Amino acid sequence: MTPTDIRNPDYFHKVVDCQWACPAHTPVPEYIRMIAAGRYSDAYMVNWHSNVFPGVLGRTCDRPCEPACRRGRVEEEPVAICRLKRVAADNKEGVLARMPPIPAIGNGKRIACIGAGPASLTVARDLAPLGYEVHVFDEQAKGGGFIRSQIPRFRLPESVIDEEVGYITDRGGVVTHYNQRVGSLRALLAEGYDAVFIGAGAPRGRDLDVPGRQEAAANIHIGIDWLSSVSFGHIESVGRRVIVLGGGNTAMDCCRSARRLGGEQVTVVVRSGFEEMKASPWEKEDAMHEGIPILNWLVPKQVLHEGGRLTGMVFEKVKAERDANGRRQLVPSGEPDVTIEADDVLVAIGQENAFPWIEADLGLEFDRWGLPKLNEKTLQSTLPQVFFGGDAAFGPKNIIWAVAHGHEAAVSIDRFCQGEDVTQRPPPDVVMSSQKMGIHEWSYDSAVSPDLRFKVPHAENEVALRDIKTEVELGYDRELAFKEAQRCLNCDVQTVFTSKLCIECDACVDICPVDCITFTEDGEEMELRDRLKMPAHNLEQAIYVADGLKTGRVMAKDEDVCLHCGMCAERCPTGAWDMQKFLLESAKPKAERVHACAIR
Amino acid sequence: MSFLPKPKLHHPKLPTNALGYTRRDYEGAISTLCAGCGHDSISAAIIQACFELDIEPHRVAKMSGIGCSSKTPDYFLGASHGFNSVHGRMPSVLTGANLANRELLYLGVSGDGDSASIGFGQFAHSIRRGVNMTYIVENNGVYGLTKGQFSATSDKGSKAKKGTVNTDEAIDLIGIALQLGATYVARSFSGDKDQLVPLIKGAMRHDGPAFIDCISPCVAFNNHEGSTKSYDFVREHNEAMNRLDVITGRAPITADYEPGEVREVEQHDGSILRLRKLHAEYDPTNRVAAMHHLHERKAAGEIVTGLLFIDPEPRDLHANLNTVARPLNRLGDAALVPGAAALEAVNAGLR
Numbered sequence: 020m021t022p023t024d025i026r027n028p029d030y031f032h033k034v035v036d037c038q039w040a041c042p043a044h045t046p047v048p049e050y051i052r053m054i055a056a057g058r059y060s061d062a063y064m065v066n067w068h069s070n071v072f073p074g075v076l077g078r079t080c081d082r083p084c085e086p087a088c089r090r091g092r093v094e095e096e097p098v099a100i101c102r103l104k105r106v107a108a109d110n111k112e113g114v115l116a117r118m119p120p121i122p123a124i125g126n127g128k129r130i131a132c133i134g135a136g137p138a139s140l141t142v143a144r145d146l147a148p149l150g151y152e153v154h155v156f157d158e159q160a161k162g163g164g165f166i167r168s169q170i171p172r173f174r175l176p177e178s179v180i181d182e183e184v185g186y187i188t189d190r191g192g193v194v195t196h197y198n199q200r201v202g203s204l205r206a207l208l209a210e211g212y213d214a215v216f217i218g219a220g221a222p223r224g225r226d227l228d229v230p231g232r233q234e235a236a237a238n239i240h241i242g243i244d245w246l247s248s249v250s251f252g253h254i255e256s257v258g259r260r261v262i263v264l265g266g267g268n269t270a271m272d273c274c275r276s277a278r279r280l281g282g283e284q285v286t287v288v289v290r291s292g293f294e295e296m297k298a299s300p301w302e303k304e305d306a307m308h309e310g311i312p313i314l315n316w317l318v319p320k321q322v323l324h325e326g327g328r329l330t331g332m333v334f335e336k337v338k339a340e341r342d343a344n345g346r347r348q349l350v351p352s353g354e355p356d357v358t359i360e361a362d363d364v365l366v367a368i369g370q371e372n373a374f375p376w377i378e379a380d381l382g383l384e385f386d387r388w389g390l391p392k393l394n395e396k397t398l399q400s401t402l403p404q405v406f407f408g409g410d411a412a413f414g415p416k417n418i419i420w421a422v423a424h425g426h427e428a429a430v431s432i433d434r435f436c437q438g439e440d441v442t443q444r445p446p447p448d449v450v451m452s453s454q455k456m457g458i459h460e461w462s463y464d465s466a467v468s469p470d471l472r473f474k475v476p477h478a479e480n481e482v483a484l485r486d487i488k489t490e491v492e493l494g495y496d497r498e499l500a501f502k503e504a505q506r507c508l509n510c511d512v513q514t515v516f517t518s519k520l521c522i523e524c525d526a527c528v529d530i531c532p533v534d535c536i537t538f539t540e541d542g543e544e545m546e547l548r549d550r551l552k553m554p555a556h557n558l559e560q561a562i563y564v565a566d567g568l569k570t571g572r573v574m575a576k577d578e579d580v581c582l583h584c585g586m587c588a589e590r591c592p593t594g595a596w597d598m599q600k601f602l603l604e605s606a607k608p609k610a611e612r613v614h615a616c617a618i619r
Numbered sequence: 620m621s622f623l624p625k626p627k628l629h630h631p632k633l634p635t636n637a638l639g640y641t642r643r644d645y646e647g648a649i650s651t652l653c654a655g656c657g658h659d660s661i662s663a664a665i666i667q668a669c670f671e672l673d674i675e676p677h678r679v680a681k682m683s684g685i686g687c688s689s690k691t692p693d694y695f696l697g698a699s700h701g702f703n704s705v706h707g708r709m710p711s712v713l714t715g716a717n718l719a720n721r722e723l724l725y726l727g728v729s730g731d732g733d734s735a736s737i738g739f740g741q742f743a744h745s746i747r748r749g750v751n752m753t754y755i756v757e758n759n760g761v762y763g764l765t766k767g768q769f770s771a772t773s774d775k776g777s778k779a780k781k782g783t784v785n786t787d788e789a790i791d792l793i794g795i796a797l798q799l800g801a802t803y804v805a806r807s808f809s810g811d812k813d814q815l816v817p818l819i820k821g822a823m824r825h826d827g828p829a830f831i832d833c834i835s836p837c838v839a840f841n842n843h844e845g846s847t848k849s850y851d852f853v854r855e856h857n858e859a860m861n862r863l864d865v866i867t868g869r870a871p872i873t874a875d876y877e878p879g880e881v882r883e884v885e886q887h888d889g890s891i892l893r894l895r896k897l898h899a900e901y902d903p904t905n906r907v908a909a910m911h912h913l914h915e916r917k918a919a920g921e922i923v924t925g926l927l928f929i930d931p932e933p934r935d936l937h938a939n940l941n942t943v944a945r946p947l948n949r950l951g952d953a954a955l956v957p958g959a960a961a962l963e964a965v966n967a968g969l970r
């Protein structure tokens with residue numbers, strides 16, 4: 020097969036599974052090593068450059084990195100990447116001085132960001148240091164978007180939001196227009212901004228449509244509206260018996276909030292099965308731990324009410340079946356209906372985009388799902404000076420995607436304002452550095468920890484359920500954080516092979532604890548994968564192939580479960596293997612990039 | 620060498636054998652030899668062979684002398700019996716152990732210095748007595764442990780690292796083993812596990828003196844231009860006589876072979892040695908022809924490898940001495956110490 024081109028930055032980037040899976044491409048192993056070394060502020064800054072909200076994300080991130088983590092493929096569970104991020108945030112010292120300075124004299128360009136959620140704030144953070152004057156509009160009184168209005172305080176204390184929003188809005192270059200709803204895009208465009216970023220989120224909660232809905236309206240609440248009322252203190256209590264409809268994270272936040280506001284008998288009711296629920300496994304676990312049953316395969320049929328008061332709901336039992344086209348469908352199971360008594364119902368069955376304030380004749384086109392037509396890479400809309408990001412761009416996702424979009428949009432806006440081609444994307448910043456210090460010494464901790472994942476300590480239920488502002492998770496202390504950090508396999512420390520040095524002694528093959536390396540006759544990829552020392556059947560993971568050996572064979576290394584232990588390089592008599600740290604920082608508008616390099 | 624032990628984590632799909640062990644369960648302590656040493660590859664081949672043969676580690680006794688090669692038993696079969704004897708004395712210690720307990724599998728590991736110099740006599744006598752064992756010489760042509768002096772297997776005319784030319788004739792241990800009656804004789808190369816692993820398996824299933832001369836480059840002192848035991852030299856001059864498969868179950872022949880291309884030899888224990896011929900005229904059951912062929916090819920500058928001789932019906936030392944079938948440690952005091960009257964009877968018989 021074609022020998023691997025290791026100069027293509029994507030090749031080694033993919034080996035760092037967590038970083039590749041992180042939408043913002045946070046250099047995870049880099050900050051984890053810093054935490055292990057007690058360098059919390061450095062670890063915080065590595066995060067801050069990539070994901071902007073380390074303290075928020077260290078508590079709330081959807082963590083797409085963790086299912087991708089290599090550690091999960093060699094033992095039971097991935098590294099607790101997300102909660103280690105929080106350790107950096109909790110233990111850092113002053114970091115303000117390390118942030119890129121905002122120039123006293125701007126570059127004369129003005130940008131408007133609609134919405135003060137993570138997407139807009141990322142745009143502002145990336146552009147302000149370059150001299151842009153960024154105007155952020157939000158109808159709420161403070162910045163943060165859904166981070167502030169939706170995520171309950173027991174998961175995310177408000178002080179963390181204040182701090183990290185402040186790093187963006189309080190250092191100059193950013194003008195906030197809070198309590199100000201943008202009612203017309205036409206009017207805003209008329210104000211002559213050089214570019215507009217729309218980070219308005221997906222603000223509309225889907226409603227329930229069953230008999231009795233209208234009659235019992237007083238006790239039926241749309242989940243996201245209810246949660247923001249709770250966040251802002253407009254709602255302080257709920258009925259004793261509460262039904263929460265829906266199986267996503269919003270449902271989990273609703274039920275857990277209800278438990279803290281007087282709900283004693285809180286039940287989550289989901290149409291689908293437990294496994295298919297959209298909520299993250301840990302959210303489901305936490306909810307059940309707080310005494311909240313989750314009932315599956317139940318579809319709402321009717322709301323029961325008496326004299327204008329809700330009394331309960333009736334559900335139909337269903338099961339999943341494949342229809343003629345192989346599509347999964349829910350069909351009645353034939354079992355008797357289920358009635359659940361309740362005082363309040365929270366509807367958390369989905370979220371929608373809505374842009375009533377964007378005039379139809381502006382030239383800004385939408386697709387048939389009501390989402391803006393965008394270039395997926397540049398996030399530019401059909402109006403060249405208007406860019407989208409976050410939930411407003413492709414429908415509801417999560418914070419880290421909003422941040423990733425913010426970075427991409429900032430690059431686009433910068434290029435757009437400088438008259439450059441927006442579709443030409445700057446390459447990532449990549450540095451490779453050998454970790455060799457001596458014959459068996461590496462500048463990273465190459466030993467592989469045998470420990471299983473450490474649990475994050477939680478507050479006891481009696482304490483946690485008493486006050487909605489009490490943070491449930493206590494976070495790792497420094498000692499636990501060190502041990503958890505040691506579980507990271509340092510996947511960014513790459514095995515780099517040089518054929519012309521290899522004498523084909525097999526030492527690396529023999530020592531490799533996970534049988535990654537094979538010297539064999541060349542062949543087509545699929546066939547070659549099959550006859551490696553351990554067949555490489557995980558096709559998501561590359562095999563690293565090098566030719567140019569004396570015997571005419573090839574070296575083929577399956578990247579799948581490599582522990583990055585460096586044993587192969589220690590055993591190699593000729594230095595044909597080297598362990599080299601691959602540090603990649605995804606492209607940012609220029610000033611951001613320059614500064615990020617400086618902390619290396 | 621490495622300071623850190625090899626991580627315990629292994630490939631999630633690592634297969635297990637009939638005993639439920641993975642190959643990693645047959646490993647030993649981490650090697651302290653130089654990085655790239657051929658000896659480490661031989662250790663890996665022994666590990667692979669024992670794994671594939673479903674050998675219970677506690678049924679193996681690994682014995683060695685002195686040298687880098689003789690250190691290696693520490694690096695494989697960590698759960699087996701082991702004895703590290705003085706220089707060149709492994710064969711006698713192994714013979715004694717074998718006499719005391721014939722039920723263990725004896726694996727003698729030695730070096731060219733250990734077996735062809737100080738222990739030459741010991742080596743010769745253990746072979747000619749027919750001790751049931753697998754005797755592997757990890758042959759690097761130098762005294763590796765003492766920093767690379769020529770050993771007795773070093774070829775005449777080959778060069779030392781600093782340029783000295785060897786003027787002495789080399790001992791060919793294969794030739795001696797054939798001459799002294801070894802019933803399983805093979806040569807291989809540490810850099811060719813496909814060849815080596817089956818040869819070790821066949822030897823461990825052989826009920827007589829099985830001898831393997833395994834060329835094993837010393838990366839520190841004998842892997843240079845002018846050496847005849849370097850990776851490059853051996854790869855260039857290697858002439859394999861055959862390829863071996865050891866079949867212990869009822870595995871049917873899967874590949875199609877030309878008539879005369881495959882030869883099967885059934886060993887005493889029922890295992891089948893399936894030899895795929897690479898040299899049509901080579902007959903590995905003819906001792907004299909094997910010796911002749913070896914000399915001829917050596918003169919032509921080739922290093923002949925493969926299973927060079929096999930006697931499928933060997934006799935071993937126990938058969939020759941008509942010893943008791945049970946290991947001594949399982950005989951009662953009465954049998955072990957028959958008393959003065961029995962001694963008297965023996966003496967009387969000799970008068």
Ligand SMILES: Cc1cc2nc3c(=O)[nH]c(=O)nc-3n(C[C@H](O)[C@H](O)[C@H](O)COP(=O)(O)OP(=O)(O)OC[C@H]3O[C@@H](n4cnc5c(N)ncnc54)[C@H](O)[C@@H]3O)c2cc1C
Pocket residue numbers: 079080081133134135136137138139156157158159163164165166169170199200201202218219220221222243246268269272376408409410411415416417418419421
């Ligand atoms: C209950 C709930 C819990 C969640 N929990 C998590 C979690 O734990 N982890 C996670 O990663 N994600 C979570 N999410 C998703 C996450 O909050 C969003 O994906 C993310 O905040 C989207 O960011 P954004 O910048 O696109 O917009 P948003 O955060 O939605 O911010 C949009 C802002 O725009 C403002 N706005 C909208 N229109 C206008 C206008 N016309 N004029 C002025 N202002 C306007 C809104 O007031 C809002 O403040 C959760 C979502 C919900 C509903």
Ligand SMILES: Cc1ncc(C[n+]2csc(CCOP(=O)(O)OP(=O)(O)O)c2C)c(N)n1
Pocket residue numbers: 685686687688689706729730731732733734737757759761762763764765770
């Ligand atoms: C009785 C005695 N004489 C000499 C030595 C010194 N000595 C140690 S190892 C060795 C040679 C080992 O050579 P070899 O068996 O080829 O092993 P290698 O290190 O090459 O694998 C010698 C001579 C010794 N340890 N004991």
Ligand code: SF4
Pocket residue numbers: 035036037038047048087088089090097098100506507508509510511
């Ligand atoms: S082990 Fe560490 S570097 Fe590797 S994927 Fe997991 S967190 Fe990332």
Ligand code: SF4
Pocket residue numbers: 514530531532533534535536576580581582583584585586587588
């Ligand atoms: S670093 Fe080398 S020895 Fe370690 S697991 Fe990866 S390939 Fe194997």
Ligand code: SF4
Pocket residue numbers: 520521522523524525526527528587590591592593594595596655
């Ligand atoms: S240890 Fe080094 S020289 Fe030996 S086979 Fe591996 S890469 Fe090649």
Ligand SMILES: [Mg+2]
Pocket residue numbers: 686688730731732757758759760761762763770
């Ligand atoms: Mg030697």
